[in-house]
Amino acid sequence: MDTNLMRDFLALLARFLSGVSARWVDCQPDSCQRIYFANHTSHLDPVVIWSALPPDIRLRTRPVAAKDYWTKGPIRRYLANRLFNAILIDRSEIKVHQSPVELILREIGQEYSLILFPEGGRTPGFEIGQFKSGLYYLAKKRPDLELIPVHIDNMNRILPRGEVLPVPMLSSIAFGPPMWLEAGESKTSFLNRARDALLRLKEL
Amino acid sequence: MKIFNTQTLSLIGAVVILLGLAEAVLAMLKRRPDSGLDAAALETFRRRVRAWWILFSALAGAFLMGHWATVILFGLMGFWALREFITVTPTRPSDHITLFWVFFIFTPLQFILVGIGYFGLYSIVIPVYAFLFIPARIALVGDYRRFLERTAKIQAGLLICVYCLSHAPALLSLPLNSPEAATPITLEAAANEATIAVSEPLASTANKTPLKNISLDAGGNIRLLFFFILLVQLSDALQYAWSQLPSKHVIVPSINTTHTWEGLLGGTASTTLIGAALWWATPFQGAHWWMAAAMAALIAVMGFAGKITMSAIKRERGVRDYGTLVEGHSGVLDRIDSICFAAPVFFHCTRWWLVLNHYIPPVG
Numbered sequence: 001m002d003t004n005l006m007r008d009f010l011a012l013l014a015r016f017l018s019g020v021s022a023r024w025v026d027c028q029p030d031s032c033q034r035i036y037f038a039n040h041t042s043h044l045d046p047v048v049i050w051s052a053l054p055p056d057i058r059l060r061t062r063p064v065a066a067k068d069y070w071t072k073g074p075i076r077r078y079l080a081n082r083l084f085n086a087i088l089i090d091r092s093e094i095k096v097h098q099s100p101v102e103l104i105l106r107e108i109g110q111e112y113s114l115i116l117f118p119e120g121g122r123t124p125g126f127e128i129g130q131f132k133s134g135l136y137y138l139a140k141k142r143p144d145l146e147l148i149p150v151h152i153d154n155m156n157r158i159l160p161r162g163e164v165l166p167v168p169m170l171s172s173i174a175f176g177p178p179m180w181l182e183a184g185e186s187k188t189s190f191l192n193r194a195r196d197a198l199l200r201l202k203e204l
Numbered sequence: 205m206k207i208f209n210t211q212t213l214s215l216i217g218a219v220v221i222l223l224g225l226a227e228a229v230l231a232m233l234k235r236r237p238d239s240g241l242d243a244a245a246l247e248t249f250r251r252r253v254r255a256w257w258i259l260f261s262a263l264a265g266a267f268l269m270g271h272w273a274t275v276i277l278f279g280l281m282g283f284w285a286l287r288e289f290i291t292v293t294p295t296r297p298s299d300h301i302t303l304f305w306v307f308f309i310f311t312p313l314q315f316i317l318v319g320i321g322y323f324g325l326y327s328i329v330i331p332v333y334a335f336l337f338i339p340a341r342i343a344l345v346g347d348y349r350r351f352l353e354r355t356a357k358i359q360a361g362l363l364i365c366v367y368c369l370s371h372a373p374a375l376l377s378l379p380l381n382s383p384e385a386a387t388p389i390t391l392e393a394a395a396n397e398a399t400i401a402v403s404e405p406l407a408s409t410a411n412k413t414p415l416k417n418i419s420l421d422a423g424g425n426i427r428l429l430f431f432f433i434l435l436v437q438l439s440d441a442l443q444y445a446w447s448q449l450p451s452k453h454v455i456v457p458s459i460n461t462t463h464t465w466e467g468l469l470g471g472t473a474s475t476t477l478i479g480a481a482l483w484w485a486t487p488f489q490g491a492h493w494w495m496a497a498a499m500a501a502l503i504a505v506m507g508f509a510g511k512i513t514m515s516a517i518k519r520e521r522g523v524r525d526y527g528t529l530v531e532g533h534s535g536v537l538d539r540i541d542s543i544c545f546a547a548p549v550f551f552h553c554t555r556w557w558l559v560l561n562h563y564i565p566p567v568g
Binding site for chain 1: 283287288290291295297300301303304307
């Protein structure tokens with residue numbers, strides 16, 4: 001089957017099911033290399049952000065997703081490998097000397113943008129958890145990448161953690177202004193600043 | 205069955221002419237940017253006209269494809285409106301499974317029952333069975349925080365967006381054109397299609413009066429639904445237009461600043477006149493033309509009630525519109541709120557009129 005056609009179809013389906021409306025706040029869709037970092041509440045999050053991007057940008061954007069979830073069964077494998085072109089991370093093997101940052105940087109090269117969930121896992125409820133350090137190291141090694149905060153609203157009501165059946169409410173996604181790692185900025189203050197950027201989008 | 209006779213085509217023609225006029229006015233205003241009109245108001249009007257084209261084309265298309273297509277069209281509108289309603293209404297994560305029932309069991313069930321015309325069940329399945337099911341299912345989950353509030357919100361959403369709206373396609377299953385359902389006693393009425401017997405009901409007890417045959421043509425139900433939707437939309441537009449008068453007496457300033465007494469009275473009066481002028485498209489034929497006028501007035505008042513109620517909910521939640529189906533436009537529920545309020549009342553009043561005039565039996 002034609003992969004591009006399947007991609008468009010899947011994006012349309014995801015947009016219909018999640019009823020997502022995208023807002024670009026002080027930010028415009030652009031095909032330059034970017035890292036979209038978002039809050040994470042539902043397994044559908046990467047798919048929904050991916051489908052909310054314009055088609056040409058979607059093709060060059062790869063979500064970072066959990067290997068244990070997306071390699072379970074042939075359908076998920078097909079979706080992750082062929083359609084979303086996801087970068088799968090083995091969460092059980094994240095250690096100091098086996099950092100996924102190198103793998104991610106290798107995979108995106110000079111071409112792809114990333115969708116990333118710096119909380120490291122799904123946070124239950126309506127809070128935004130503390131960020132893991134991966135975002136900081138990515139920003140440090142590739143200071144040329146634009147970091148775009150993305151706030152996903154209502155996905156936790158559509159498919160909450162632990163539920164199997166989705167309820168078709170309407171979600172919305174806000175893309176915020178790009179940010180970068182400042183010269184000499186410490187890890188903690190950078191991660192807090194990034195998290196604050198998400199919280200600000202939540203208030204909008 | 206022949207659906208498109210002179211009356212049906214005239215009604216569709218009237219809509220096309222009205223929308224064409226609106227487009228002409230828009231084009232004229234566009235050519236004169238210095239007309240002193242508010243650019244934002246003009247943009248709103250342009251979007252409104254666009255939305256009407258979509259609504260009436262979808263309706264006409266559904267009519268062409270038949271009864272079920274129309275029911276499904278309204279089913280999808282109700283489903284989407286419910287999505288918008290629940291989205292702006294806070295529920296708790298423990299309501300998830302209840303919401304699943306509401307969206308995927310009760311909503312389709314209601315429209316299926318309307319589609320097969322099972323009046324005895326579609327008029328109670330939500331107000332009785334869903335009404336009782338929702339709090340029980342929430343209680344079973346074990347989360348009692350804000351229990352009554354959550355229950356009421358889900359019940360209100362289901363009632364307004366699904367139950368009330370479904371009475372619009374239910375107009376299609378009113379027995380207006382099935383001679384076998386009634387005992388024909390007026391042969392001359394049956395011979396002349398689209399004419400109903402206007403003789404006064406016999407002065408005996410209702411139960412013993414033999415049923416008369418209304419014997420409209422096959423398009424009678426579709427015209428009734430079209431008449432209803434057209435009048436709701438016209439009443440919305442006319443109330444808005446009359447509200448632009450310089451003297452403004454806002455009815456409820458704390459909830460909605462656009463609805464004035466001038467708008468309500470002027471809009472209702474002009475909608476009533478249009479309804480009376482369209483009597484030929486309805487079952488209210490001959491000497492019953494005044495029913496068409498009364499129904500139009502009812503539609504206008506109920507439409508206003510719908511707008512003001514949904515405004516109050518939006519005010520409480522602090523949102524301007526229920527949704528953004530198409531970027532820059534408001535949601536489906538913002539467009540159909542007046543239909544939701546007017547539909548059940550219009551349906552039941554029409555049904556009562558049919559029963560009182562012995563066209564259909566009191567129950568069933």
